[in-house]
Amino acid sequence: MSTIQTQTVEAVVVGAGMVGMTLAHALAGAGIEVAVVDRADPTKFTDAAFDGRTTAIATGSANVLQGIGLWPTLAPKSCPIDTIRVSDGDSLMFMHFDHREVGDDPMGYILENRDIRASLLAAAVASTNIEMIAPARIAAVSRNTVGVSVKFDDGREIRARVIFACDGRGSSMRQAARIPVTEWRYDQSSFVCTIAHERPHQNIAHERFLPGGPFAILPMRDPDTPIDGSAGPLRHAASIVWSESNDLVPAIKGLTDEAFTAELAQRVGGFLGEIALASPRWVHPLGLSHAARYTDQRLALVGDAAHGIHPIAGQGLNMGIRDVAALAEVVVDARRLGRDIGDPDILADYERWRRFDNMLLAVVTDNLLRLFSNDIAPVRVARDLGLGIVNAIPAARKFSMRHAMGVVGDLPRLVRGEAL
Numbered sequence: 502m503s504t505i506q507t508q509t510v511e512a513v514v515v516g517a518g519m520v521g522m523t524l525a526h527a528l529a530g531a532g533i534e535v536a537v538v539d540r541a542d543p544t545k546f547t548d549a550a551f552d553g554r555t556t557a558i559a560t561g562s563a564n565v566l567q568g569i570g571l572w573p574t575l576a577p578k579s580c581p582i583d584t585i586r587v588s589d590g591d592s593l594m595f596m597h598f599d600h601r602e603v604g605d606d607p608m609g610y611i612l613e614n615r616d617i618r619a620s621l622l623a624a625a626v627a628s629t630n631i632e633m634i635a636p637a638r639i640a641a642v643s644r645n646t647v648g649v650s651v652k653f654d655d656g657r658e659i660r661a662r663v664i665f666a667c668d669g670r671g672s673s674m675r676q677a678a679r680i681p682v683t684e685w686r687y688d689q690s691s692f693v694c695t696i697a698h699e700r701p702h703q704n705i706a707h708e709r710f711l712p713g714g715p716f717a718i719l720p721m722r723d724p725d726t727p728i729d730g731s732a733g734p735l736r737h738a739a740s741i742v743w744s745e746s747n748d749l750v751p752a753i754k755g756l757t758d759e760a761f762t763a764e765l766a767q768r769v770g771g772f773l774g775e776i777a778l779a780s781p782r783w784v785h786p787l788g789l790s791h792a793a794r795y796t797d798q799r800l801a802l803v804g805d806a807a808h809g810i811h812p813i814a815g816q817g818l819n820m821g822i823r824d825v826a827a828l829a830e831v832v833v834d835a836r837r838l839g840r841d842i843g844d845p846d847i848l849a850d851y852e853r854w855r856r857f858d859n860m861l862l863a864v865v866t867d868n869l870l871r872l873f874s875n876d877i878a879p880v881r882v883a884r885d886l887g888l889g890i891v892n893a894i895p896a897a898r899k900f901s902m903r904h905a906m907g908v909v910g911d912l913p914r915l916v917r918g919e920a921l
């Protein structure tokens with residue numbers, strides 16, 4: 502912990518979540534001095550009980566993690582997604598996306614959030630351009646035409662040219678800047694856990710649309726220590742994201758582990774053989790949020806502070822990582838030209854680049870969710886036809902796959918796998 506009372510850096514990142522830390526690394530790697538502030542203690546982010554989620558990292562996001570130097574640590578912990586299979590309840594119509602149709606790369610990777618957080622933190626501790634100020638309570642923030650100041654309740658102060666708000670959905674930086682946000686809650690929550698299972702998953706991710714909400718089975722790397730099951734050691738692992746109607750959430754929460762596992766087994770089906778619960782269970786309420794603008798004087802919103810979506814398509818963090826790549830690019834390019842990195846024109850370039858894309862994806866996921874969380878017979882027939890049609894047309898399949906891989910559109914250099 503620094504003992505300096507007033508310190509000057511170039512940028513303050515508020516929020517040491519996966520987005521804030523990725524941004525800090527992208528900037529620091531280009532020689533920009535960054536202070537990362539969090540009210541929580543980041544060393545706790547990797548505790549077993551803190552965040553049991555996995556993230557489907559799209560190929561484009563893996564490129565960004567490679568670009569900031571973290572992929573060599575993360576790759577051995579990741580499980581490639583070679584195939585995605587989307588089905589609608591017990592309907593015979595489905596979509597089957599095989600990565601070989603679009604190239605050699607997998608469609609993405611499943612990583613445990615705690616592994617991503619651990620490697621971001623270890624690299625930050627080793628970086629001479631990143632100062633972690635956490636846990637710390639922000640007492641006051643001021644922004645004016647020449648710079649920003651962040652004061653803490655212990656008397657310390659950080660001065661910088663700009664604040665990047667990566668402080669999540671409830672962003673206090675966004676609220677303080679009076680940036681309006683469109684938001685609503687879904688009538689669903691996601692149960693998240695890890696299962697051990699008997700038969701290999703073959704790197705296939707499954708998304709099943711059930712009436713209560715989508716049910717995802719995401720392939721994980723085989724655990725180091727198999728779990729004992731009645732059929733023998735269960736050597737394989739998958740992450741479950743079970744979204745369910747809020748009416749049923751209290752009852753499901755109250756189930757014993759045995760009863761919960763029986764409910765899971767029914768939804769998973771028999772293709773993985775015997776399954777067993779291999780982690781605590783977490784519940785996440787779900788909602789959509791989108792900020793009316795991403796910038797204010799010497800302030801830019803990034804990641805969930807700017808937009809939050811339903812995990813139906815596994816894209817929330819991927820959107821945040823694309824924000825990071827775009828923001829880092831406009832900031833680093835401007836700095837190379839000797840410009841002030843908090844200049845409103847630079848922040849506006851970032852907003853123009855990212856806001857429309859994010860809004861589009863938020864609308865698409867919202868519509869997808871409404872379409873599939875609906876048990877009205879004609880709607881079911883129409884959407885099953887849609888699944889069948891997309892599955893039957895190679896061009897439509899490839900288009901969907903490239904989107905899921907995050908390699909479509911006006912891509913920042915880091916997402917394209919190029920140096921910043």
Ligand SMILES: Cc1cc2nc3c(=O)[nH]c(=O)nc-3n(C[C@H](O)[C@H](O)[C@H](O)COP(=O)(O)OP(=O)(O)OC[C@H]3O[C@@H](n4cnc5c(N)ncnc54)[C@H](O)[C@@H]3O)c2cc1C
Nearest residue numbers: 516518519520539540557668669804805815816817818819
């Ligand atoms: C069940 C579930 C499954 C998901 N699966 C996927 C997936 O497969 N793929 C995908 O791309 N996305 C997925 N997501 C979305 C993804 O998890 C989020 O988009 C992502 O974690 C957002 O990261 P963030 O860093 O922007 O925000 P957060 O993780 O919310 O981090 C915000 C940080 O800011 C700090 N903070 C907040 N307020 C303050 C303050 N006032 N002062 C200082 N610090 C502050 C917090 O302590 C926190 O550390 C999923 C989400 C859910 C709920």
